[in-house]
Amino acid sequence: MDDRAEMLGPEKAGRETAFSRPFADTAPAVAPAVGRRRGRGWMERSEVRSLYLLAAFLVAAYALPFVIGIRYGTVRWDAEWLGYLGTVVLSGFLQGGVYAMFAVGLTMIFGVMRIINAAHGEWVMMGAYLTWAAFFYLGVDPLLSLVFTLPIAFVFGMVVQKLLLNAVVGQPELTGLLVTFGLGLTMIYVAELIFTTDFRTIPYAPHSVQITDSIAVSQNKLISFTMALAISVGVYFLLKLTRIGKAIRATALNAEVAMVCGVNVGLIYLITTGIAASLAVAGGALVSIQFGFNPETGIIYTLQAFTIIILGGRGHYLGALIGGFMLAVLESLVSLMIPNGTAMVELAAYGLLIAVLLIRPGGLMGVKEG
Amino acid sequence: MPDSGRAPVLSLSEVSAGYGPIQILHEVSLHIDEGEIVAVIGPNGAGKSTTFKVIMGLINHLGGDVVYLGHNLVGLRPDRILGLGLAYVPQGRVVFGQMTVRENLEMGAYLERDKSRIKEAMDYVFTLFPRLGERPSQVAGSMSGGEQQMLAMGRGLMMRPKMMMLDEPSLGLSPRLVDEVFDKTVAMARGGLTVMLVEQNAARALEISDRGYVLELGRNRYQGTGGELLDNPDVRAMYLGGGVRGA
Numbered sequence A: 001m002d003d004r005a006e007m008l009g010p011e012k013a014g015r016e017t018a019f020s021r022p023f024a025d026t027a028p029a030v031a032p033a034v035g036r037r038r039g040r041g042w043m044e045r046s047e048v049r050s051l052y053l054l055a056a057f058l059v060a061a062y063a064l065p066f067v068i069g070i071r072y073g074t075v076r077w078d079a080e081w082l083g084y085l086g087t088v089v090l091s092g093f094l095q096g097g098v099y100a101m102f103a104v105g106l107t108m109i110f111g112v113m114r115i116i117n118a119a120h121g122e123w124v125m126m127g128a129y130l131t132w133a134a135f136f137y138l139g140v141d142p143l144l145s146l147v148f149t150l151p152i153a154f155v156f157g158m159v160v161q162k163l164l165l166n167a168v169v170g171q172p173e174l175t176g177l178l179v180t181f182g183l184g185l186t187m188i189y190v191a192e193l194i195f196t197t198d199f200r201t202i203p204y205a206p207h208s209v210q211i212t213d214s215i216a217v218s219q220n221k222l223i224s225f226t227m228a229l230a231i232s233v234g235v236y237f238l239l240k241l242t243r244i245g246k247a248i249r250a251t252a253l254n255a256e257v258a259m260v261c262g263v264n265v266g267l268i269y270l271i272t273t274g275i276a277a278s279l280a281v282a283g284g285a286l287v288s289i290q291f292g293f294n295p296e297t298g299i300i301y302t303l304q305a306f307t308i309i310i311l312g313g314r315g316h317y318l319g320a321l322i323g324g325f326m327l328a329v330l331e332s333l334v335s336l337m338i339p340n341g342t343a344m345v346e347l348a349a350y351g352l353l354i355a356v357l358l359i360r361p362g363g364l365m366g367v368k369e370g
Numbered sequence B: 001m002p003d004s005g006r007a008p009v010l011s012l013s014e015v016s017a018g019y020g021p022i023q024i025l026h027e028v029s030l031h032i033d034e035g036e037i038v039a040v041i042g043p044n045g046a047g048k049s050t051t052f053k054v055i056m057g058l059i060n061h062l063g064g065d066v067v068y069l070g071h072n073l074v075g076l077r078p079d080r081i082l083g084l085g086l087a088y089v090p091q092g093r094v095v096f097g098q099m100t101v102r103e104n105l106e107m108g109a110y111l112e113r114d115k116s117r118i119k120e121a122m123d124y125v126f127t128l129f130p131r132l133g134e135r136p137s138q139v140a141g142s143m144s145g146g147e148q149q150m151l152a153m154g155r156g157l158m159m160r161p162k163m164m165m166l167d168e169p170s171l172g173l174s175p176r177l178v179d180e181v182f183d184k185t186v187a188m189a190r191g192g193l194t195v196m197l198v199e200q201n202a203a204r205a206l207e208i209s210d211r212g213y214v215l216e217l218g219r220n221r222y223q224g225t226g227g228e229l230l231d232n233p234d235v236r237a238m239y240l241g242g243g244v245r246g247a
């Protein structure tokens, strides 16, 4: 615990990664070092510069699929193609809401415990299988099954916290990463034993809804988006307004001070991981009604969640939401314009992750550097 | 040792403590009576902050008794200790930077369920620190160092504690704000609070204190009334260095 307090000290402020500074908005988490005051204006010169950088990066990232598409002739500027474009971007946007929802769980665990949960995608995968099992064996509607899959996920999260994560809180970040990586692999093997490596799908509300004459999206995408948005907004207000939510934020900002304010930090850890697992499982339910999945699908979701957090910067809540939309829209552009695009979609997340880390190790949004 | 004739609020007897395997405190003994201001001084690294942390249950306790109003604190969680009325304001003006002044104070009253009592406590804090009352919605991280220190102290008052442990409240503040922090400390004590104060600014701390302890290398070194320590030639030479204020 004391190491944590040290970590959050001012001397640490200079070398932050995108993962540090949980739920940060603008101000430093800890009082500025003695005799050295930080600027109070909400935007300093360096921040303006980084905004330009951000804009340039995004233009480049979103332009690249167009450039490649033009090169391979997949881009046509006729009305029909523009209709496709609109459709694809809209479904990407809708998908973004679901991504954002499970990425938020990753942010919360990191923010509160400084643990990078490498099993996050497997939790999503678990959600997909729970939904599938409920649907096929019990005939329960995939959305209705959230009523019991979410409590199951919450308990699962608490058990993982108790048995695994409590042992690595306060340890170097690599320890937590390795332990959760091991958890993820174990979950993959268990899922393969139970469900085999076959791809599963849940047919659910596949019909299209015509948005304009040329733009249409499937019902299940609209339903998923609405659910994801409702859950994300719900958790946002839980963190912002409720007593327990404030305690979670306070613990993320400074666990030691939260303790001396009377917060039972051990309990907050349990609740945080419970919420994060619930968000991941809800995400799994919502992707399972749109896409096929097998036990290894989770790896992609882990990667996406990491990318979103890096995009969102600092692991802050709204940053994760915005990052979710940014990644999903980019993926949709790639799938439309690059030949063999669906296989390239995973590359989009990788590429974006690596590009951001090369250009700004601190993450794209928010973090001030040197 | 002068006996104030008052009941001890907190007493440590031969307390040893440390971080993991490293022992820092070696059989430290001290006590604070009701309504007193007691200063703990000593060079950097003497174990002053460590003493607060072991009292608060934040670090490894290796031996000795910590008794607060008849309760043995050893092994209790920090939230339980706070619940007994012992508040701790850590070193370094630590506030929740992204939270507003009001949210910070609400966190201070986290264990209090009664809204009207929270409101009363907040009104008291705003009376004592009017500048906090003027800007309840300001984000704490954007306030000046002095204001953040007042906020940290105000947060410590929100549970209406009987005793408060203040770690280096004047550290890094301008002389005017140092005065203000010491004035507020005296004001809080007049309001019935028992105060244990760690300070680099030894001379100032002893001036406002009833008694003081000097720690060195994790051990008791000197103790006495504020006046005695201020007059002690050894203490003067080592910690009050030729009338230089502060460290």
Ligand SMILES: Nc1ncnc2c1ncn2[C@@H]1O[C@H](COP(=O)(O)OP(=O)(O)O)[C@@H](O)[C@H]1O
Binding pocket: A002, A003, A006, B019, B022, B024, B042, B043, B044, B045, B046, B047, B048, B049, B050, B051
């Ligand atoms: N989290 C920690 N882990 C290990 N050692 C620590 C930690 N914090 C303080 N120490 C060591 O304990 C000793 C006493 O520190 P501290 O109590 O902070 O001194 P001070 O009297 O200046 O408040 C120092 O030698 C310091 O290096």
Ligand SMILES: [Mg+2]
Binding pocket: B048, B049, B050, B091, B167, B168
């Ligand atoms: Mg100290």
